[in-house]
Amino acid sequence: MKKLIAAVAMLACGSAMANGPYDGLYQSPINPKSFLLAQQNGGSLLVGSYYAVPASGVTMSYNNGTVIKPSELHVWDAFMGPIQGNAATVSGEVINGMCYATFNVTFSGDSIAAQLAAIVQTNTGAAQSIPCSQFFPAGYVATGKRVF
Numbered sequence: 001m002k003k004l005i006a007a008v009a010m011l012a013c014g015s016a017m018a019n020g021p022y023d024g025l026y027q028s029p030i031n032p033k034s035f036l037l038a039q040q041n042g043g044s045l046l047v048g049s050y051y052a053v054p055a056s057g058v059t060m061s062y063n064n065g066t067v068i069k070p071s072e073l074h075v076w077d078a079f080m081g082p083i084q085g086n087a088a089t090v091s092g093e094v095i096n097g098m099c100y101a102t103f104n105v106t107f108s109g110d111s112i113a114a115q116l117a118a119i120v121q122t123n124t125g126a127a128q129s130i131p132c133s134q135f136f137p138a139g140y141v142a143t144g145k146r147v148f
């Protein structure tokens with residue numbers, strides 16, 4: 001009975017899952033703690049960017065009263081846009097919502113390359129004078145090799 005329930009659950013979940021040719025997890029060749037996650041659904045591509053940054057002077061408080069001082073923060077950024085063939089243009093917020101970036105994404109074999117097309121401050125970034133182009137300079141390219 002457990003096998004039957006598991007099989008039905010897998011079939012039901014499978015029908016709702018994206019299944020594009022480039023779906024997968026891509027690891028940075030420069031930083032083993034950095035990843036790009038690609039998921040295609042029809043003509044749309046979602047790219048998630050996961051990376052760790054140093055956390056000098058950061059203190060985090062939790063609901064139970066626990067306070068920690070992490071040595072690094074783990075960050076997710078999400079980008080979405082149209083895909084045609086092996087190329088997509090995706091946009092989303094970066095640097096904790098301080099900037100809005102657009103990337104041209106290209107897939108080749110088991111690799112991904114996301115080249116910065118544009119970056120601007122959000123209202124929050126402008127209010128804090130965040131220099132977005134210093135975080136992502138012109139010509140910036142993130143790359144990855146599929147690991148899953």
